[in-house]
Amino acid sequence: MVEEEHPARLKSVSKRTAATGFLGPATLVVTVMLAAPLLLLLRFSLNRFDIKELMIETVTAENYLRFFTDPFYLGVLRTTVLVAVTSTVLCLLFGLPLAYRLARSQSRWKSLCMLAIVLPLFVGSTVRMVGWMILFAHGGMLDSAVRWVNGVGLEVMYTPFAVVAGIVSINLPYVVLTIQSAIETIDIRIEEAAQSLGAPPGRQFWLVVWPLALPGTAIAGILCFILAMNAYATPYLLGGPRFQMMAPLLYWEFSTNNNWPFASALALILMSTTLVLTACSNLLIPRRYRA
Amino acid sequence: MTRLTLDRLEKRYGAMLAVDQISLDIPSGEMVVLLGPSGCGKTTTLRMIAGFIEASGGDVLLDGQSILDLPPYRREMGLVFQSYALFPHMTVARNIAFGLEMRNTPRAAASQRVQEMLRLTRLERLADRFPRQLSGGQQQRVALARALAIHPRVLLLDEPLSNLDASLRAEVGRDIRLMQRAAGLTTIMVTHDQDEAMAMADRLVVLRDGRVEQSGTQEDLYERPATPFVASFIGRSTMLEGTLADGTVGVESARLALAGRYAGTGACTLALRPERLRLNGAGAGRVDGVVELASYLGPVRDHLVRIAPERHLLVREPTAAAGRLHDAGDTVTVTWDVAAERVFDQAGAPQAELS
Amino acid sequence: MTDLRSISRRAMLAGASALPFAPGLARAEEQQVVIATWGGDYANLLRDNVEVPVLTPQGIKVVQDIGDEDPRVAKALAQRRLPRGTDDVLCLQAVRAHELGDAGLLEPLDATKVPNLAHVLPDLRNTFYAPHIFSQQVLVYNPNTVKNPPKRLTDLLDPKYKGKVGVGDINYMYVMMACALAATGDVNKVEAPATRELAMKLNANGLRLYPSTDSIGAGLKSGEIDVGLMWKARVVMWQNAGIPVAASFQEEGTVLYISGMVVPKNAPNKAGAYRYLNAMLERGSQSRFAERMGYQPTVDNSPLEGKVAEQLSLPAGVSKFFTPDYGITGPLQSSVSEWWKKNIQHG
Numbered sequence: 001m002v003e004e005e006h007p008a009r010l011k012s013v014s015k016r017t018a019a020t021g022f023l024g025p026a027t028l029v030v031t032v033m034l035a036a037p038l039l040l041l042l043r044f045s046l047n048r049f050d051i052k053e054l055m056i057e058t059v060t061a062e063n064y065l066r067f068f069t070d071p072f073y074l075g076v077l078r079t080t081v082l083v084a085v086t087s088t089v090l091c092l093l094f095g096l097p098l099a100y101r102l103a104r105s106q107s108r109w110k111s112l113c114m115l116a117i118v119l120p121l122f123v124g125s126t127v128r129m130v131g132w133m134i135l136f137a138h139g140g141m142l143d144s145a146v147r148w149v150n151g152v153g154l155e156v157m158y159t160p161f162a163v164v165a166g167i168v169s170i171n172l173p174y175v176v177l178t179i180q181s182a183i184e185t186i187d188i189r190i191e192e193a194a195q196s197l198g199a200p201p202g203r204q205f206w207l208v209v210w211p212l213a214l215p216g217t218a219i220a221g222i223l224c225f226i227l228a229m230n231a232y233a234t235p236y237l238l239g240g241p242r243f244q245m246m247a248p249l250l251y252w253e254f255s256t257n258n259n260w261p262f263a264s265a266l267a268l269i270l271m272s273t274t275l276v277l278t279a280c281s282n283l284l285i286p287r288r289y290r291a
Numbered sequence: 292m293t294r295l296t297l298d299r300l301e302k303r304y305g306a307m308l309a310v311d312q313i314s315l316d317i318p319s320g321e322m323v324v325l326l327g328p329s330g331c332g333k334t335t336t337l338r339m340i341a342g343f344i345e346a347s348g349g350d351v352l353l354d355g356q357s358i359l360d361l362p363p364y365r366r367e368m369g370l371v372f373q374s375y376a377l378f379p380h381m382t383v384a385r386n387i388a389f390g391l392e393m394r395n396t397p398r399a400a401a402s403q404r405v406q407e408m409l410r411l412t413r414l415e416r417l418a419d420r421f422p423r424q425l426s427g428g429q430q431q432r433v434a435l436a437r438a439l440a441i442h443p444r445v446l447l448l449d450e451p452l453s454n455l456d457a458s459l460r461a462e463v464g465r466d467i468r469l470m471q472r473a474a475g476l477t478t479i480m481v482t483h484d485q486d487e488a489m490a491m492a493d494r495l496v497v498l499r500d501g502r503v504e505q506s507g508t509q510e511d512l513y514e515r516p517a518t519p520f521v522a523s524f525i526g527r528s529t530m531l532e533g534t535l536a537d538g539t540v541g542v543e544s545a546r547l548a549l550a551g552r553y554a555g556t557g558a559c560t561l562a563l564r565p566e567r568l569r570l571n572g573a574g575a576g577r578v579d580g581v582v583e584l585a586s587y588l589g590p591v592r593d594h595l596v597r598i599a600p601e602r603h604l605l606v607r608e609p610t611a612a613a614g615r616l617h618d619a620g621d622t623v624t625v626t627w628d629v630a631a632e633r634v635f636d637q638a639g640a641p642q643a644e645l646s
Numbered sequence: 647m648t649d650l651r652s653i654s655r656r657a658m659l660a661g662a663s664a665l666p667f668a669p670g671l672a673r674a675e676e677q678q679v680v681i682a683t684w685g686g687d688y689a690n691l692l693r694d695n696v697e698v699p700v701l702t703p704q705g706i707k708v709v710q711d712i713g714d715e716d717p718r719v720a721k722a723l724a725q726r727r728l729p730r731g732t733d734d735v736l737c738l739q740a741v742r743a744h745e746l747g748d749a750g751l752l753e754p755l756d757a758t759k760v761p762n763l764a765h766v767l768p769d770l771r772n773t774f775y776a777p778h779i780f781s782q783q784v785l786v787y788n789p790n791t792v793k794n795p796p797k798r799l800t801d802l803l804d805p806k807y808k809g810k811v812g813v814g815d816i817n818y819m820y821v822m823m824a825c826a827l828a829a830t831g832d833v834n835k836v837e838a839p840a841t842r843e844l845a846m847k848l849n850a851n852g853l854r855l856y857p858s859t860d861s862i863g864a865g866l867k868s869g870e871i872d873v874g875l876m877w878k879a880r881v882v883m884w885q886n887a888g889i890p891v892a893a894s895f896q897e898e899g900t901v902l903y904i905s906g907m908v909v910p911k912n913a914p915n916k917a918g919a920y921r922y923l924n925a926m927l928e929r930g931s932q933s934r935f936a937e938r939m940g941y942q943p944t945v946d947n948s949p950l951e952g953k954v955a956e957q958l959s960l961p962a963g964v965s966k967f968f969t970p971d972y973g974i975t976g977p978l979q980s981s982v983s984e985w986w987k988k989n990i991q992h993g
Contacts, residue, residue, distance in 0.1 A: 049980075051745070051749075051976075051977055051979075051980060052748060052749040052750075053749070054723045054724075054726075054749075072987070072988045072992060075992075137864070137868065137870075138865065138868045138869065138870035139868035139869060139870070140868075187374055187376055189372045189374050189376035190376045190377075190378060190379075192341070192343055192363070192370065192372075192376065193370060193372065193376040193377075193378075193434075193437075194378070194389070195342075195343075195362075195363040195364045196341055196363055196364070196366070196368050196369070196370040196438075196447075197364075197389050197390035197393055197437065197438075197441060198364050198365070198367070198390055198393035198394055198441065199364055199389075199393050200362075200364050201364075203393065204364070207389075208378055211380045212379065212380060236857060237857065240815075240855060240856070240857055241815030241855035241856070241857055241991050242855055242991050242992070244987075244991065244992065249987075252983075252987075254720075255714075255716030255717065255720065256716060256816075256983065257979070257980050257983055258716075258719065258720060258723065259980065
């Protein structure tokens with residue numbers, strides 16, 4: 001018995017070391033690639049900026065103080081959160097019915113519809129923004145059409161509306177695909193059971209589909225929110241210079257002003273805000289529905 | 292109580308006829324089982340009655356009133372699915388209360404009804420569990436309780452036992468039958484399993500290719516199958532194709548003497564029930580053969596008897612009956628009386644027995 | 647110009663033909679110069695007019711390190727402590743060149759190292775960079791809609807231009823310099839109250855900020871704006887592209903945009919870098935930049951000819967050009983940028 005136990009234990013130990021051996025490099029890579037830059041950012045954010053020296057090594061909270069005591073920067077953060085929340089809500093409002101219809105479709109056009117939703121992802125977001133610019137620009141399609149109808153043009157370019165529309169258009173495919181795959185996992189018989197028990201479509205959706213699709217929808221929402229919080233090209237191209245969001249501001253500080261310490265602080269503030277709000281949103285979901 | 296009538300109900304998918312003019316009249320409180328192989332149209336029929344599939348023609352009537360214009364949620368059908376289809380995010384009690392909530396039943400009355408259903412299905416102690424915490428049999432009982440809680444006009448059962456272990460099937464099947472009887476519910480059950488169908492039904496409807504092949508009691512179908520298909524689908528039959536002449540059927544080199552007398556002649560199909568054949572018995576029907584395989588199965592003993600180079604008869608005798616287990620190679624005479632045989636003409640219609 | 651070109655081509659041919667017969671010499675001469683530059687037209691023109699005709703015959707192999715200016719500056723700053731950097735020559739705007747020079751990162755330049763610096767126009771001379779091309783920041787207008795071209799920056803405050811004035815957001819420093827010139831007469835007073843007041847007034851008149859230079863051209867073309875502030879070089883390019891635009895030199899004077907090349911102190915091949923700079927200042931090397939991009943040559947011995955000479959010719963009476971003192975404006979960049987963000991972008 002004792003003798004038999006020995007090789008078995010040896011085996012399990014060697015198995016474990018083998019597993020560790022395989023996981024080791026991957027863990028190391030992830031740690032180095034993920035944690036190291038973050039730590040570096042944290043370190044930079046505590047340095048002092050100097051126009052000649054670029055960065056003076058020290059430990060100071062002045063970059064954070066500068067952000068949190070200046071209504072301008074707080075305003076930029078507020079705008080960013082507002083745009084992200086608005087576009088997330090819109091994405092879910094548009095995405096949910098679309099995802100539901102798609103998930104429940106038996107049509108032979110279904111795969112074509114899926115393709116149509118995935119297709120925009122093959123085109124870079126900047127290219128799609130150019131499309132919006134052509135649509136929204138002065139003398140663009142929208143402006144000309146409105147001018148033709150009522151004589152006065154419509155200025156959409158460089159407005160918050162343009163930014164939200166752009167972000168929604170970029171994030172919608174992700175949202176639809178995520179929710180759609182969540183709904184696909186819900187047995188359609190459950191919906192039929194609800195109907196046979198007397199639930200009209202509205203109540204059936206609200207009482208049965210919605211709670212079951214909630215975890216997937218929450219993931220879609222979080223995905224959309226994070227993407228929107230970090231949007232760079234869209235606010236830059238469609239919002240124009242007067243529309244301030246965190247990512248373009250951060251890039252400006254980093255590249256144009258070479259103010260790495262402040263840019264690092266901005267990056268960490270943006271990331272923390274996103275994380276905190278994402279965590280908070282999780283609290284909105286009842287415990288038993290959480291994924 | 293409700294009478295359910297299907298009047299030439301039809302479903303077409305393009306050129307394909309999934310359900311071909313099915314007519315059925317189910318009196319109040321009767322349990323009818325639609326039986327047939329997959330693709331025979333039984334589930335399509337059920338889903339048309341429930342309202343999930345739009346009928347292409349014909350009508351569905353409850354007490355003479357067409358319900359085809361009603362959406363599923365206003366048809367008041369109790370539905371039980373193969374996959375249970377319980378609401379996974381609701382407790383057992385809330386699952387059962389769901390239909391009552393949809394009817395805005397006052398809280399006290401609803402709660403009383405839920406308790407009643409829990410008691411009937413012996414689920415009282417599981418009221419606050421979630422479906423994922425229940426066994427398959429318990430889940431199906433919840434589904435049944437949920438469907439019955441709303442006092443449905445008709446109960447529709449879609450392969451309700453197929454997902455259950457063999458040991459649970461009989462138990463849940465009995466529960467369903469007892470509760471259906473107690474409530475006096477007009478019921479349609481769909482299944483592909485003939486044992487299940489035989490055990491549960493007041494009346495059986497055998498479907499094939501979207502058409503009713505035969506409808507009747509278990510005895511009707513077993514004793515008097517209307518077609519070779521029913522003869523082989525209900526119970527077991529050995530089917531032999533041959534030529535009928537002078538009270539015998541010639542099958543290749545074998546000549547089988549029939550127990551009954553039939554008017555027709557020419558090509559026919561002879562169906563023989565293995566459990567009604569005997570070896571070296573007294574029946575008027577008989578054919579000689581050689582034992583090829585013999586097996587002792589406890590309650591019965593099986594002999595596979597070769598009557599022609601490529602033709603075999605299965606003989607299944609109760610071990611309690613006289614006789615012994617033969618050895619392979621023994622020459623035997625297979626005998627039967629008139630209840631064991633059924634002769635169909637070339638078109639599949641049964642040959643009338645001359646009295 | 648034709649002569650110059652044929653000479654350089656002949657030189658190149660001579661160089662190429664000499665190579666097989668004098669392998670030893672070629673090896674001794676063979677060296678590499680890395681130039682960090684913008685991509686696109688600019689890099690192609692450098693290759694076709696400076697590198698291939700002048701440097702290749704000298705046995706210098708040029709590697710272009712193409713990228714944007716901001717990362718280029720960041721890289722130079724990040725590499726400052728390294729004894730050996732990666733780039734020999736950096737292409738930079740004068741203001742960025744000065745920034746790096748002030749931080750002590752650049753090799754001071756003079757005619758002993760780069761002989762052709764002697765030909766550089768007096769206004770453009772500088773110890774940190776060799777000026778390559780330059781352009782004036784002028785008032786631009788759509789001649790189809792603007793009958794009386796603006797003559798001063800303050801003319802843009804006219805209510806008839808409300809919502810019709812456009813500037814580049816990225817050029818905020820130069821816009822502030824133009825304001826300083828108009829408000830105080832001193833191009834360097836970018837933070838003077840009068841300068842800021844003028845900028846705020848322009849902003850209040852519906853100033854449109856464009857994220858890129860090209861988008862200003864699109865704005866002019868679509869009729870979104872009628873007037874603006876832009877480089878003369880761009881006016882030439884846009885005219886060639888069929889955009890209705892004309893330039894008007896401000897009476898108070900115009901600010902010069904200068905683009906040059908610098909040599910980092912830790913350049914691996916300084917001698918090669920000086921030769922590159924000298925080649926870049928060679929007679930005629932710059933004329934194609936004028937034709938293609940509308941920039942003026944920085945040397946006095948390379949006159950323009952033909953259509954481009956006409957397009958870049960200065961109207962009579964225009965002589966007031968101002969090169970900012972980057973020693974003053976350079977350190978102000980951060981605070982001007984922040985002020986711009988808060989009061990103009992966010993105004």
